[in-house]
Amino acid sequence: MHNKSVAELSRELESGKISSVELTREFLGRLKKEDEQLNSFISITEEQALADAHAADEQRAAGRATPWTGVPFAHKDIFCTNGVATTCGSKMLANFVPPYDATVTANFRKAGAVCLGKTNMDEFAMGSSTESSYFGATTNPWGLSKGEKRVPGGSSGGSAAAVAARLVPAATATDTGGSIRQPAALCGVTGLKPTYGRVSRYGMIAFASSLDQGGTIARSAEDNALMLNVMAGFDPKDSTSIDREVPDYTATLNEPLKGLRIGLPKEYFTGNLSAAMEEQVRSAIREYEKLGATVKEVSLPHADLAIAAYYVIAPAEASANLSRFDGARYGYRCEDPKDLLDMYTRTRAEGFGAEVKRRILVGTYALSAGYFDAYYLKAQKVRRLIQQDFINAFSEVDVLMSPTTPSPAFIQGEKTSDPVTMYLEDVFTIAINLAGVPAMSVPAGFVDGLPVGLQIIGDYFSEARLLNAAHQFQQVTDWHQREPQ
Amino acid sequence: MTISRKDIEKVAVLARIRVDEEQVSALEKDLGNILDLVDQLSAADTDSVAPMAHPLDAVQRLRPDEVTETDQREAFQAIAPATENGLYLVPRVIE
Numbered sequence: 001m002h003n004k005s006v007a008e009l010s011r012e013l014e015s016g017k018i019s020s021v022e023l024t025r026e027f028l029g030r031l032k033k034e035d036e037q038l039n040s041f042i043s044i045t046e047e048q049a050l051a052d053a054h055a056a057d058e059q060r061a062a063g064r065a066t067p068w069t070g071v072p073f074a075h076k077d078i079f080c081t082n083g084v085a086t087t088c089g090s091k092m093l094a095n096f097v098p099p100y101d102a103t104v105t106a107n108f109r110k111a112g113a114v115c116l117g118k119t120n121m122d123e124f125a126m127g128s129s130t131e132s133s134y135f136g137a138t139t140n141p142w143g144l145s146k147g148e149k150r151v152p153g154g155s156s157g158g159s160a161a162a163v164a165a166r167l168v169p170a171a172t173a174t175d176t177g178g179s180i181r182q183p184a185a186l187c188g189v190t191g192l193k194p195t196y197g198r199v200s201r202y203g204m205i206a207f208a209s210s211l212d213q214g215g216t217i218a219r220s221a222e223d224n225a226l227m228l229n230v231m232a233g234f235d236p237k238d239s240t241s242i243d244r245e246v247p248d249y250t251a252t253l254n255e256p257l258k259g260l261r262i263g264l265p266k267e268y269f270t271g272n273l274s275a276a277m278e279e280q281v282r283s284a285i286r287e288y289e290k291l292g293a294t295v296k297e298v299s300l301p302h303a304d305l306a307i308a309a310y311y312v313i314a315p316a317e318a319s320a321n322l323s324r325f326d327g328a329r330y331g332y333r334c335e336d337p338k339d340l341l342d343m344y345t346r347t348r349a350e351g352f353g354a355e356v357k358r359r360i361l362v363g364t365y366a367l368s369a370g371y372f373d374a375y376y377l378k379a380q381k382v383r384r385l386i387q388q389d390f391i392n393a394f395s396e397v398d399v400l401m402s403p404t405t406p407s408p409a410f411i412q413g414e415k416t417s418d419p420v421t422m423y424l425e426d427v428f429t430i431a432i433n434l435a436g437v438p439a440m441s442v443p444a445g446f447v448d449g450l451p452v453g454l455q456i457i458g459d460y461f462s463e464a465r466l467l468n469a470a471h472q473f474q475q476v477t478d479w480h481q482r483e484p485q
Numbered sequence: 486m487t488i489s490r491k492d493i494e495k496v497a498v499l500a501r502i503r504v505d506e507e508q509v510s511a512l513e514k515d516l517g518n519i520l521d522l523v524d525q526l527s528a529a530d531t532d533s534v535a536p537m538a539h540p541l542d543a544v545q546r547l548r549p550d551e552v553t554e555t556d557q558r559e560a561f562q563a564i565a566p567a568t569e570n571g572l573y574l575v576p577r578v579i580e
């Protein structure tokens with residue numbers, strides 16, 4: 001059962017071949033055993049899951065099932081879950097039990113899905129390796145057979161590793177600069193970052209509010225579509241949510257790709273991309289040509305400025321968002337504060353990890369008097385130039401394709417000494433968040449036994465087209481079905 | 486662009502994060518490297534470009550001036566570090 005997709009599990013439940021309680025027990029058993037070496041979960045909510053599974057079986061028996069009723073999955077530990085600890089991978093929130101549900105959480109609850117627990121992540125979603133979690137690093141299931149401990153990518157590394165290892169068929173995730181697509185690529189699973197504003201940010205712990213977007217990780221494009229069907233939609237509780245109709249993302253998966261115009265951004269096929277990675281990606285693109293797509297080179301002239309703009313905007317917004325963690329109302333508070341300032345400064349010094357503190361300090365600097373124009377305002381202007389690159393490209397082609405990452409999963413500890421080296425991990429993903437367009441990572445082969453991701457980027461609100469393109473590719477390839485040993 | 490010890494100490498105060506003396510050198514190097522990275526921005530010609538805050542240039546929505554939130558003080562304060570009589574307790578501010 002653990003090898004079945006969400007779509008398949010849904011059919012098994014519908015046919016009555018298996019109950020949700022049986023399915024949930026099977027996944028929980030596997031999860032508790034296998035996760036000892038992966039550490040992809042921060043918490044496993046066994047009791048709640050079994051109660052939800054019972055309720056789901058009753059809903060099915062009463063004829064009130066959705067495709068998700070009784071299907072197990074997991075939430076990234078950034079989505080608030082009423083009554084269940086939500087840590088964001090931080091000591092600051094290690095004891096935080098939210099008194100409310102995120103909209104994404106509530107949507108899955110309404111659909112009857114069974115949440116097995118909360119997945120590991122880089123602290124406050126700041127990272128590309130899931131090594132900065134207060135609850136320990138997550139290990140990529142790929143490479144374990146060779147005795148190697150590789151990173152799963154990040155920040156949604158727990159979700160990606162858990163889906164790759166078949167601990168859950170699907171998991172929610174978030175993406176601020178590549179945090180869905182890069183771990184999906186490194187773990188050999190399929191991930192989607194929707195258009196900014198498509199999925200509600202309410203109850204999703206904020207990192208950089210103009211970039212953060214909730215999304216999906218599962219093995220197949222079809223399962224990503226099933227997830228997005230539950231997650232997408234306008235939410236009055238999110239001030240940047242977009243009020244726009246939500247299509248049934250599964251309805252168009254089988255459209256033919258004949259005539260699809262693919263653009264290859266030349267800036268994403270240079271520099272630090274290895275020859276072996278490039279060959280895998282180009283071979284995937286040749287599959288698309290066989291399916292009737294046409295390919296042309298395009299240019300995103302400001303691509304080389306994306307990382308610089310991001311590392312002003314994201315830290316600046318983070319410094320404002322994370323000012324709420326002050327030890328007064330919830331979360332960590334230092335021992336015996338001698339006065340209010342001591343409480344603030346020690347709570348924050350002790351509660352945040354090194355990378356989070358670095359970003360808060362950089363962001364505070366960029367927003368401080370005398371530097372605002374040179375850094376923040378300048379970065380917002382460059383952001384518009386980057387957006388214009390994408391708008392221009394989408395006047396010529398339907399989708400863009402590129403590698404998701406410059407290299408496959410690296411060994412744990414390899415990039416932790418220099419933050420800037422880690423930042424370059426997101427060189428092909430970060431501009432997409434600045435522009436706010438949707439993008440996916442789809443398994444597209446292997447280099448030295450490690451998964452390679454193909455990134456497919458679309459115009460605003462073209463999630464259905466991206467999922468269609470990914471699904472058609474997965475009908476003629478089996479990279480997404482490969483299982484780590 | 487280099488960032489001085491004095492800058493780091495000032496920013497740490499603004500950010501309300503205690504930075505111990507022995508951490509300053511490491512931060513000087515790390516923050517300096519990050520600022521070197523972002524200094525690439527200065528080369529971009531942005532004279533006639535409007536800054537972008539929302540990818541779809543959406544603006545803040547207005548809603549009817551009606552009470553929609555219910556009182557959840559007890560639920561919120563149940564997870565607070567210290568409360569008394571419905572108030573959040575912090576160290577004394579005024580002697």
